[in-house]
Amino acid sequence: MDLTQAFVELLRRASTDLAPDVEQALREAYDREDDGTPAKAVLRTILQNVELARKNSIPMCQDTGSLIFYIDMPEGEKENYYKEIIKEAAKIATEKQYLRPNAVNPITGKNSGNNVGKNAPYFHISRWDKDEIRVRLLLKGGGSENVGTQYKLPHAPIKAGRDLEGVRKVIIDAVYKAQGLGCAPGVIGVGIGGDRTTSYALSKEQFFRRIGERHPEKELAEFELRLKEDLNKLNIGPMGFGGKTTVLDVFVDYQHRHPATFYVAISYNCWAFRRKTMVIKNGEVTYYD
Secondary structure: OOHHHHHHHHHHHHHHOOOHHHHHHHHHHHHHOOOOOHHHHHHHHHHHHHHHHHHHOOOOOOOOOEEEEEEEEOOOOOHHHHHHHHHHHHHHHHHOOOOOOOOEOOOOOOEOOOOOEOOEOEEEEEEOOOOOEEEEEEEEOHHHHHOOEEEEOOEHHHOEOOOHHHHHHHHHHHHHHHOOOOOOOEEEEEEEOOOHHHHHHHHHHHHHOOOOOOOOOHHHHHHHHHHHHHHHOOOOOHHHOOOOOOEEEEEEEEOOOOOOOOEEEEEEEOOOOEEEEEEEEOOEEEEEO
16 A cells, blocks of 8 residues: 555645535535625635635645644554655645645745655644554645634733633634634634643644534533624624624633643634545545545
């Protein structure tokens, strides 16, 4: 089995084929908007773009994002083996123009030209007891990444305390400040607790949930739905032109924190919500949206 080509295919699918749950959410948003409005026109263009990208196997957005891999593997598997295969796959996918060169040296300003560089792609590797390898890929655009943010509660400017109401206030504040810069309608991932690094990692991992998939804990499930409703009342709308849909969904999770800290990381994903999963088991590769 040629794993290099399997990873090239994973990258191609993520870049060119929007997941059905996201596309369906965009179609429902289109149906909600009033005829003749900029919001309706923007969503129509987005949906046409999605169809053309899939049909022609070309990127659905000119910014194909940073390559972020979450990999779960059994004990005994060699991490570096998979890292090197993925790096080679990234080079091939860039050459085939499934990916735009997006790895820039911040010291020299030089683009590597192939999406490979120091700590690029980005890897989050965990061990588990299953006899299979799960690779989850997120292509995270730079525009939406720029409007992601982190708050430290309490946050005095908006009177946000160390409770869920305080968390709600900073999430609304973050999306309001983003306006249309995150390429709305977006999906919001929230990580509550942990340290500064792990709160961001938790917020991004929420993007592997399906649209409409609620947190298993009732209080947080209701909190997510309340936030979705609140954020869509902001009337920022598709690309910031106003409208009924600013976010497609909100995903929230938490982890325990130090008594002296209370971080809330808010990650924003644009309408080009690119994520795919690949499972390797018994020499066979299976892809999932």
